[in-house]
Amino acid sequence: MEDSPDPPFEEVYKSLFDSATAAPELSAVEECELPMIDLEELNLGDISRRACKQKIARASREWGFFQVINHGISREVLEKMREEQVKLFAKPFSDKAACKDSNFSAGSYRWGTPTATCLKQLSWSEAFHVSLSDVLGSHDINNNLRSIMEQFAGMVSKLCEKLVEILGEELGQKWEEKCVASTCYLRLNRYPACPIFPEMFGIMPHTDSDFITVLHQDNVGGLQLVKDGSWFSVKPNHQALVINIGDLFQAWSNNVYKSVEHRVVANPQKERFSTAYFFCPSYDTVIASGVEPCVYRSFTFGEYRKQVQEDVKIFGHKIGLPRFLLQTH
Numbered sequence: 001m002e003d004s005p006d007p008p009f010e011e012v013y014k015s016l017f018d019s020a021t022a023a024p025e026l027s028a029v030e031e032c033e034l035p036m037i038d039l040e041e042l043n044l045g046d047i048s049r050r051a052c053k054q055k056i057a058r059a060s061r062e063w064g065f066f067q068v069i070n071h072g073i074s075r076e077v078l079e080k081m082r083e084e085q086v087k088l089f090a091k092p093f094s095d096k097a098a099c100k101d102s103n104f105s106a107g108s109y110r111w112g113t114p115t116a117t118c119l120k121q122l123s124w125s126e127a128f129h130v131s132l133s134d135v136l137g138s139h140d141i142n143n144n145l146r147s148i149m150e151q152f153a154g155m156v157s158k159l160c161e162k163l164v165e166i167l168g169e170e171l172g173q174k175w176e177e178k179c180v181a182s183t184c185y186l187r188l189n190r191y192p193a194c195p196i197f198p199e200m201f202g203i204m205p206h207t208d209s210d211f212i213t214v215l216h217q218d219n220v221g222g223l224q225l226v227k228d229g230s231w232f233s234v235k236p237n238h239q240a241l242v243i244n245i246g247d248l249f250q251a252w253s254n255n256v257y258k259s260v261e262h263r264v265v266a267n268p269q270k271e272r273f274s275t276a277y278f279f280c281p282s283y284d285t286v287i288a289s290g291v292e293p294c295v296y297r298s299f300t301f302g303e304y305r306k307q308v309q310e311d312v313k314i315f316g317h318k319i320g321l322p323r324f325l326l327q328t329h
C-alpha cells in the first residue's frame with residue numbers, strides 16, 4: 001500500500017463517499033466522432049489547401065473541437081512522451097506528492113479537488129502542471145522526461161502557431177502576437193480506474209482558459225463535450241491529436257470560434273493517460289476583437305488569469321468570459 005501510485009482518494013474524501021447516497025448521475029451520452037482534418041492537405045494544391053482551411057474554421061465555429069492527423073508530431077515522439085509519462089505516474093504516491101522528480105517544482109503535482117464538498121465536485125485524477133519556461137530553462141537537468149517534453153512542446157507549439165494563423169486568416173484578422181514559452185504549459189494527466197462509483201468525473205466540466213489546446217490521449221476514452229446543448233463522448237483515436245479552442249480565442253474572434261465546455265469521465269476498469277498542451281500569449285497581450293460590435297471588453301491575458309484564480313478562490317469555480325461581457329443596454 002505504501003508504494004501504491006494511486007492517490008488516497010477513498011481515505012481523504014471518505015466523508016464525501018459516506019454521505020453519497022447514489023453515484024452522481026450523468027444523463028445518457030451518445031458517442032461522436034470529432035471532425036477529422038488531414039493537415040497533409042495544406043501541402044497539396046491550392047484547392048485542397050483552401051478546403052482544408054475552411055474545414056478547420058468550420059469545426060472551430062460549430063464544434064470548438066476537431067482532430068488532426070499528419071500533424072507533424074512524429075509517432076516516436078508521441079510514444080516516447082507517453083512512455084515517460086507512464087513511468088512518472090507509476091512512482092509511489094508519496095514521491096509524486098513530494099515532487100521528488102527534479103523536473104518539477106513544488107506544487108506541480110495535483111490530485112483530486114481540495115475544495116470538493118460533494119462527489120460531483122471531485123475530480124478522480126492526478127496531474128503534473130509543467131510550465132514550459134521551467135522545462136526549457138532547466139538545462140542542468142538532463143534526462144529522458146525533460147528532453148521529450150522539450151521536443152514535444154516545440155513541435156506542438158509550431159502546430160498551434162499554424163492553426164492560429166489559419167483561423168485568423170479565415171476570420172480576416174491577423175494574430176500578431178507570438179504565444180510564448182513563458183506562459184505556455186503542459187499538463188500530464190492520469191485518471192486511475194474508478195471501480196467504486198461508475199461515472200465519476202475524472203475532470204469536472206470546464207472550458208480552457210488559453211488560446212488553443214492540443215490533447216494527446218490514449219485509447220481508453222472518457223472525454224466528453226457539449227454540442228448543441230447535449231453531452232457527447234468523444235471516440236478516441238490515439239493517432240490523432242485533439243484540438244480545442246480556448247476562452248482567449250473565443251474572445252479574440254468575437255464569439256465566432258467556440259470555447260466549448262468539456263469534461264472527463266473516469267473508467268471503472270482502466271486507467272487513462274492524456275497530455276494537454278495549453279498555448280498562451282504573454283501576460284500583457286491584449287485580447288481585443290477587431291470586429292464591431294464587440295461582445296467583450298478588451299483585457300490582457302494576465303488580467304483574465306487573475307480573475308479566473310480569484311473566482312475559483314471565492315466561488316470554487318471559474319466564471320470565465322461572462323465576466324468580460326460588454327453591457328449593451
Ligand SMILES: O=C(O)CCC(=O)C(=O)O
Nearest residue numbers: 187189217223264274276
Ligand atoms: O484528458 C482529457 O481528455 C482532457 C483534459 C482537459 O480537458 C484538460 O486538461 O484541460
Ligand SMILES: [Fe+2]
Nearest residue numbers: 206207208262
Ligand atoms: Fe480542458
